[in-house]
Amino acid sequence: MSANKLTEFLAKTKLVTGSGCVEQLKYEINQNDCNTMLIVTDKGIKNSGILEKVETILKSTNVETIVYDEVKPNPTVTATDEAYNLFKDRGIKSILAVGGGSVIDSAKALSVLFTNGGSIADYFGFDIYKNDPTPLFAIPTTVGTGSEGGHAAVITEDNTELKTKKLVFGQTLFPAVAFLDGELLRGMPGALVASTGMDALTHAIEGYVSRNGSVITDALNLHAVRVIGSSILEATANTDNIEAMNKMVQASTSTGIGMANGGLGLVHGISHAIGAQYDAPHGIVNAILLPYVLEFNWIADPYKFAQVGEALRVNTWGLSVEDAAKAAVEKVRTLTKEVGIPEKLSAIGVDKENIEVLTDIAFNDELYMAPNPRKATRQDIYNILESAI
Ligand SMILES: [Fe+2]
Structure with missing residues (x-):
């Protein structure tokens, strides 16, 4: 993101929030x-x-x-x-x-x-x-x-x-x-909070490091990383925790406004290819892909990745910016495990048989390739998929 870049910001939905x-x-x-x-x-x-x-x-x-x-x-x-x-x-x-x-x-x-x-x-x-x-x-x-x-x-x-x-x-x-309305969501399955909450975290991180963002979308996305990072475990563990559910649903909408204005990145490019071919659950596919894509992306903007780490309460004291960025990637990997999402796409039925097709679809999807912070070649996408499957 450069504050000098020409952007437009549009948000037209009246948001009514809070229990009841x-x-x-x-x-x-x-x-x-x-x-x-x-x-x-x-x-x-x-x-x-x-x-x-x-x-x-x-x-x-x-x-x-x-x-x-x-x-x-x-x-x-x-x-x-x-x-x-x-x-x-x-x-x-x-x-x-x-x-x-x-x-x-x-x-x-x-x-x-x-x-x-x-x-x-x-x-x-x-x-x-x-x-x-x-x-x-x-x-x-x-x-x-x-x-x-x-x-x-x-x-x-x-x-x-x-x-x-x-x-x-x-x-x-x-x-x-x-x-x-977090109260309305009381009692929803914890696994659904985990998968959809990780989708929101994906929007927030991809949006924050997007090349199409602005100071305004950064504000929506980085604070959402902070709120999701501090609420997703409690909300997954107990969906009667209304405070955590309200925080999660509001942070999720914040990332929705962010993505409408700053775009997303390679996680969504690859996951849309998988979702269309395998009819796989969007949140789970994103959550599995997220650490693999972040591992590839962080060198494009170590400072912003380090800030993601801080927002996720990684102790970055004394670390170089590069080490803090790598620690952020590891924190996301840990969080994915902690909310009960598998580490590999093979666990949800995605196999290597279609890897070439998936690679081609993701590589040709400009909507997600363009904002991704690191320029990805077709081989890069293939490698990410190969590691994640
Ligand atoms: Fe998504």
């Missing part, structure tokens, strides 16, 4: 013309009881709701288009996303389709769609996506020979309001 803040949904809905509202969610959220709590709140409004609970991890063009065709004639005026990244991204994609029609594949890229999307409200139920604070939807292009993850970006694709 989801109750404010009533007020926000009454402020807007939301009738009829499509609730986008998944079966896990339905079974967890969270959907019921949200529906109870909505009963005290005049809004009519329709529930779509079929979102699957790594949402595809086919699934998104099917959902649109199912609801396009139902007079949907607003959308409420209740879920993790896949749900929020699906909801964003649907919000584009409801006002523009066609297939979501028609809108991959920056500001391709013409009409403003349907107003969107988001209640994140994980602590990692950051999508509730950003203006992108990640959708897997599955009707092509090679499956890849593509992004729909739009200056008007930010949710109108997001409710970051």
